[in-house]
Amino acid sequence: MRNTARRAATLALMATAVCGPLTGTAHAAPSGLYAPSALVLTVGHGDSAATATPARAVTLTCAPTSSGTHPAAASACAELRAVDGDLDALESVLGSRGDVLCTKEYDPVVVTVDGVWRGQRVSYERTFANECVKGSLGSSLFTF
Amino acid sequence: MRNTARRAATLALMATAVCGPLTGTAHAAPSGLYAPSALVLTVGHGDSAATATPARAVTLTCAPTSSGTHPAAASACAELRAVDGDLDALESVLGSRGDVLCTKEYDPVVVTVDGVWRGQRVSYERTFANECVKGSLGSSLFTF
Numbered sequence: 001m002r003n004t005a006r007r008a009a010t011l012a013l014m015a016t017a018v019c020g021p022l023t024g025t026a027h028a029a030p031s032g033l034y035a036p037s038a039l040v041l042t043v044g045h046g047d048s049a050a051t052a053t054p055a056r057a058v059t060l061t062c063a064p065t066s067s068g069t070h071p072a073a074a075s076a077c078a079e080l081r082a083v084d085g086d087l088d089a090l091e092s093v094l095g096s097r098g099d100v101l102c103t104k105e106y107d108p109v110v111v112t113v114d115g116v117w118r119g120q121r122v123s124y125e126r127t128f129a130n131e132c133v134k135g136s137l138g139s140s141l142f143t144f
Numbered sequence: 145m146r147n148t149a150r151r152a153a154t155l156a157l158m159a160t161a162v163c164g165p166l167t168g169t170a171h172a173a174p175s176g177l178y179a180p181s182a183l184v185l186t187v188g189h190g191d192s193a194a195t196a197t198p199a200r201a202v203t204l205t206c207a208p209t210s211s212g213t214h215p216a217a218a219s220a221c222a223e224l225r226a227v228d229g230d231l232d233a234l235e236s237v238l239g240s241r242g243d244v245l246c247t248k249e250y251d252p253v254v255v256t257v258d259g260v261w262r263g264q265r266v267s268y269e270r271t272f273a274n275e276c277v278k279g280s281l282g283s284s285l286f287t288f
Contacts, residue, residue, distance in 0.1 A: 036200055038203045059259075068203055
């Protein structure tokens with residue numbers, strides 16, 4: 001019996017190790033054991049979210065697995081976890097891409113993040129001077 | 145050279161077809177063919193969203209297909225289409241369930257809907273006197 005249990009545990013560990021990277025998901029405890037996280041991200045051309053029409057909008061869920069229409073849900077969730085949902089800290093924690101040089105052209109792009117992160121409401125808005133400046137952030141969260 | 149290029153293109157297509165479902169991302173049609181729709185819905189106990197901690201939060205996308213962590217994404221999207229995203233019209237269009245009788249106990253439940261519906265920003269909040277009253281709405285949008 002003890003051996004069987006040990007073998008089952010080993011198999012479970014192996015399954016996690018094998019399936020984890022394939023699905024790109026973060027394995028969490030069963031439902032109810034974690035606070036909800038569900039976000040909508042938008043990007044639009046303009047100065048502020050109030051005036052800019054959203055050109056694209058994606059969903060992102062990070063628990064129990066990384067999912068949503070965000071094209072890089074797994075890395076976006078990893079970044080959110082790295083800053084514990086504090087989007088203002090994104091740049092200081094992740095840094096910027098040194099290989100990107102942008103012009104100073106003003107053609108503003110506004111991104112928003114709304115919803116819930118680990119049980120706390122999130123409402124974030126940030127305007128970049130142009131698309132290149134947005135892309136220079138070393139983050140995949142805003143790349144959609 | 146041409147053959148190599150063709151083979152590379154075929155391989156890329158195969159990779160997309162094989163990896164798509166594994167990564168759990170919804171592949172959208174080329175951007176620009178339809179206005180984006182992506183929503184986050186929350187439910188919490190309290191008078192207003194400002195004070196209530198979200199107990200549950202789900203995502204909902206209705207184009208190109210109904211998806212998200214909402215447990216009844218297809219019917220929730222059908223309801224949103226029926227009222228063209230006008231959440232205030234939900235009750236008059238869908239009606240209430242006649243078979244549900246609720247007490248007048250005041251134990252408020254607040255639901256929110258945030259994000260984008262067909263390219264327009266949505267920010268909706270509604271408080272029900274109690275869980276039963278919320279359930280008496282003939283709608284699966286708020287049932288999660």
